[in-house]
Amino acid sequence: MRKKGKHTLHPDKWIDLYADYLYNYTMARVSKPEVSKDLVQETFFAGLKSMKSFEGKASERTWLVAILKRKIIDYYRKINSNKGRAEVRMNFYSDGDNQGDWLEERVPQTWGSDADKKMENEELGGVLNDCIEKLPEKYAMVFKMKTLRDFSTEQICKELSISSSNLWVIVHRARTQLRRCMEDNWFVK
Amino acid sequence: MFKFKITCDQATTICDKSQYRKATLLEILRLRIHFINCKICALYTKQNNRMSRIFKKNMREDAFCSMTKEEKEAIHTAFQKKTSMN
Numbered sequence: 001m002r003k004k005g006k007h008t009l010h011p012d013k014w015i016d017l018y019a020d021y022l023y024n025y026t027m028a029r030v031s032k033p034e035v036s037k038d039l040v041q042e043t044f045f046a047g048l049k050s051m052k053s054f055e056g057k058a059s060e061r062t063w064l065v066a067i068l069k070r071k072i073i074d075y076y077r078k079i080n081s082n083k084g085r086a087e088v089r090m091n092f093y094s095d096g097d098n099q100g101d102w103l104e105e106r107v108p109q110t111w112g113s114d115a116d117k118k119m120e121n122e123e124l125g126g127v128l129n130d131c132i133e134k135l136p137e138k139y140a141m142v143f144k145m146k147t148l149r150d151f152s153t154e155q156i157c158k159e160l161s162i163s164s165s166n167l168w169v170i171v172h173r174a175r176t177q178l179r180r181c182m183e184d185n186w187f188v189k
Numbered sequence: 190m191f192k193f194k195i196t197c198d199q200a201t202t203i204c205d206k207s208q209y210r211k212a213t214l215l216e217i218l219r220l221r222i223h224f225i226n227c228k229i230c231a232l233y234t235k236q237n238n239r240m241s242r243i244f245k246k247n248m249r250e251d252a253f254c255s256m257t258k259e260e261k262e263a264i265h266t267a268f269q270k271k272t273s274m275n
Contacts, residue, residue, distance in 0.1 A: 011272065015261055015264055016261075019255075019256055019264065020255040023255065024255075037260060040264070041264050041267065048271055048272065091201075092198040099196065100195075100196020100197055100199060101196065102197050102229055107229055108229060108232050111239075115239070119242070119243060124243065124247060125247040128244075128247050144248075146209065147209075147244050148244075148248045148250065149250075153209075153211060168206055169202070171205055171206075172205045175205050175208075175237065175240065176205075178240065179233070179240050182240065182243070183236075
């Protein structure tokens, strides 16, 4: 415990006071329970290690959240460099004269006259979830933050330390892949 | 000079942005002009609107309100080990 500002640290109470808050905070961003637990634990450890640098200007919780934010960015960078890169199947020609055109085999198909009826079917939710599961993790992470949890573009960019054009490329790829997946598994079967 | 012509990749990106009301008027204009010659992207856009409705209706938050007592215990034990080492 050090006293410079008006706030002090009490690591023995961290888990009781902040574990749930930090866990929820993390889940809303990375969506994975196991990963979230690990990140929260790492945050506590990192906090313990850097207690000396706590100046008491911010509350204990704010200080821990600041550490957690760094951990989330690190995690995002890790999934971005590992597997997030190449495995999304492209929908458009990436070079040559027809760069940016639809790949022939990826052209959207007509969904048929029963599409509206199919949208009301209760099984659709399960098919959609399977499709989301198939997304590479970093696409799923950004897509859920944007679509499910209504994070603003600015906030996502800041929290994951990415540019807005980068964000839209990710949302675009996630959505074209989901559209395609729903077409294959639900609308045109 | 202002470029009106965009690729299908760019057109569908604009369409995706517009699903979150984040496309600019200029972008929407480019998209509309693109539709004149591209029925594929017009179809994509129609389906994309449907996809937005599907997401809204079917994407639900998993319950993740808290960690279990055991999970907290586990962190606590690991934590105590660290503290005693310091």
